[in-house]
Amino acid sequence: MARLLRMPEIAAGTGHATLLAWILQPGDAFVAGDEIAELETDKATVGLPAEHPGVVGTHLLPAGREVEVGAPLAVLLDSADEVPDVEALLNGADENGETPRSGDAAPSPDPSRPRQFVSPLVRRLARDHGLDLTGVLGSGPGGRVVRRDVEGLLSVRTPAAGDVGAEPRGPLPQASPPPAIDDDRTDPRRVPHTRTRRTIAARLTESKTTVPHFYLTADLRVDPLLELRDRVNQASRDGQRISVNDFVVRAAALALTEVPEVNVAWTPDAMIRHEHADIAVAVDTGDGLLTPVVHSAETKPISTLHAEIADLASRARAGKLRPHEYAGGGFTISNLGMHGVPAFAAIINPPQAAILAVGATREAPIAVSGAVVAAKVMTCTLSVDHRAVDGAPAARWLACFTALVEDPVRILV
């Protein structure tokens, strides 16, 4: 029997994905689990596996299109000699209230959420006052955001009723006009955004502009850790090289177990307390930042952590992460030590409540019992969402983490 292959919902809340390439062509036979097509979301490239054995009948869309979730991609047949009634199949899709040919639909500019309608007046107010309308639900027709919905958000005096022409005068908090958009698509200097880039931009802008960050810094003495790492690596039989970062990830996981007040997520209505230390590790893919997640890191020995992180990082760089592998982190570690950066502060990845920025290990003079000695030092900076975590628990967490790193045997046990 002929059936439609539809665009799956690759990750929760994903409305669209790009049909990157057809792996199987019409007439190709497949068994369950064979990948029929390659799909791309804003995070990753994945294969679309067959659920049952069969033969590819017809492609309904060419590769390269952005497609709505649920839209038919191809007709799959039980056997090659079957003659499908494609029209009837598609009409059936219609009756189910599903989109029959969304490949024809114009791509939505932001596939991660339905279009938000904003009145021209509110758009201007948002521009003039630097308002972020993300998530604002309007009370106008069809959910349109109207002036009344944003009056509470206005940070400066707005034209009062009965006050003709009372435009705000003088410079506004965000007075600079939006940068001119270069519409010349033929300009060779112009590099269109990838979806990854757009996602990074949106998430980090949201974080930096709406999350109240505060920062705690500690200089960690890491001579013992470096010695321990060398001994572990020398003892390794399969040649795997545990990194400083692997130790840092495990130390952070243990510290989150010790100080659970930091292992939380902020949502508008409630605090989410995580049961496990799910640690996102920032990976530079060359095309942008990805943060694959090591789930329940506190439960995994360092060799397992090392293997898992290495695998996630290499697949992140290849664009081959599965959605569940970058979803759901509770805490992020960003390490720029390999680039020689001594210290930095990172932007929190919401709804996480904290991110740890790890600098390079360097030699520095330190005072020990009244004498100056040379030591290996690593500077770590914890960025914390003050809505979710206060200064004291954050400081306790950093002290706990520091103690673990400086006495690294505890990390191994």
Added chain:
Amino acid sequence: MPVEHPLTAAVPWTELTVSDADWDAADPRLLRSLLSQIQLVRSFEETVLDLAAKGLVHGPAHSSIGQEGAAAGSIIGLESADLVNGSHRGHHQFLAKSLAHLVPEGIDPVAPLDDRVRVLMRRTLAEILGLAQGFCNGRGGSMHLRWAEAGALGTNAIVGGGVPPAAGAAWAHRHAGTENVVVSYFGDGAVNIGSVLETMNLAAAWKLPLCFFIENNGYAVSTSVAEVTGESRLSGRGPGFGIPSWRVDGMDPLAVHLAMTEALAHMRAGNGPTVIEAEVYRFFHQNGPFPGSAFGYRGKEEEAAWRARDPLALISHHLQRRELVDQDDLDNLRAAAEQAMASAVAELTEEEPGGREGKRRVRPDLWPRRDFVDVGIRSDLAEFADSRYEEADSFPHPMTERRFVDVVARVVERRMETDPSVVVLGEDVHRLKGGTNGATRGLAERFPDRVLGTPISENAFLGLAGGMATDGRFRPVVEFMYPDFVWVAADQAFNQVGKARHMFGGGTDVPLVLRTKVAIGTGYGSQHSMDPAGIFATNPGWRIVAPSTPFDYIGLMNTALASNDPVLVIEHSDLYPVSGLVPQDDFDYRIPIGSAAVRRTGSQVTVLTYLAMVAWSIEAVTATGIDAEVIDLRWLDRASIDWQTIEASVRKTGNVMIVEQGSRGTSYGGWLADELHRRCFDWLDQPIRRVTGAESAPSISRVLERAAHAGVEEISAALLAAVRDSGGH
């Protein structure tokens, strides 16, 4: 057994012919000047056709070749102060009138061409080519040639459209006490159109010194006269209206001159209009350089027969016969005329750079500038320099209650007292104690010569008023009993009155006031219940004012009557009986163009409305308790509307509602909403809302009439919806 008595027309209908004896008796100077004019026009027209064939004339070139004798013969006896206008085929009349004006002593065919004549030929050609140095700055072209100084009122591209305005100029001549006349030229095709026949009736009724000059060239484009009328002796139209009429051979300039001499005597004596039918022939097709036979509607033999009667050949023959000129003189005259045209062409055109041999183009620096396109649609308002403006809430002197309708009559009466140029005309305005509404009460008694009860012919009397206004000696106040009648008068309202200033170059004042009343709610049904604001607002040239209070009416009517543009003054039958405070004894103040009145301040929504809907809007605002700002627009047209007040209010409220009473289709608010969306887009919290009547015109039935127009209930519902859509409840 009935007894039959033959009836005859009350006026003579005559065919005038001439013989050699008449030619022998004619003044040599007259004949020599006629010859010169005909040759100049002929050479001019040949040049136009030549340029048309080369693609240098944009649009049609309606050649008068073959018809020059009728124009020259009828015009050579006119004075400068006598006026002419014409139709799409009017080069010959325009040139003849201008030549007669420039060289009143007559043009000697053997003398060198006067420089004034050369300039005239060049500027006329420039106008036909659409160039800035033309008589109408290049706007008019071949079909809108106007040179007021020479008494050429303007040719017209609407068949018969120039005839009603000619009657207005004739009225002005007569009422100013002159003996001057107006000659309106039109063709056989125009003789069956309402404008001409209505005007014949009106001119005869009012004994206007107007000559209806029919150039019967036998064809309306390709349709012959006999095909489309039962009486193809077109001068026969005159006697039915009581107008003495002549038929004459239009190929014979002297015969035409003599017929016109008789007609002039009749008109200058104050006996009223005349009709002259000149039988002529255009040697070419409707337009362009090919003969009609090339298009198959007439034969070459017919064309040859008429060509044998060429007026230029005829007058040349008689002048040679009388030894007033010889062949050399004729050749020299033709050479001089052609040389004048060649030098005009050389001044206006040049070799096309890179074009093939002989290919020419208009000299690029001679075109009008592109930014001239909208200049002079309306007056520059200089006429308001010394105005005294008043508003009701700041008026410094005692006020008293008066009914709206009484104020209408009183302010016009006051203007008639102070300004002898103000003239009132319309149906029944002189009877019934102030017309059907009482809005002209007392005027006819005080100013019997300036209050004119018209026949029921809106197109003719609005056009006549337009002619009065462009003449400049009078300021007509026209009343249309119902606004729907503008459709009857649409040509005069929109093609003539509305466009005259711009089309003729931007400098022609058209001080005309058209009063009418919206009668929605009176049960007069589908054809008497239009609000005309929308129709006039989309036709350039008109200013529109819609007063909602007696005080405003005085000020706005005074402004309208001071304006050098046509102004539509909209009244409302519901407002006539309403009383309001007006000055006890001041009927002279004005209210400026471009001033709306904020009738109620509010914060939630801006209501833009006018006329009777102002009070209803305030009633709806009160009933709903919504804090709306109600703006009485007062001035409605694009150029006069008060953008400043409107935009300030929109910026305050973020919501706009345009409220009007009448049908959706002809409604006013569409263009305003369009304009406001662009002017105020970033200030709008929801789409501009509009309240109008239904799609249908209001019916006679009381229930259906109410259902077809907007009122307090509709405004209230829209106010509530506007608040709901702005997130309120």
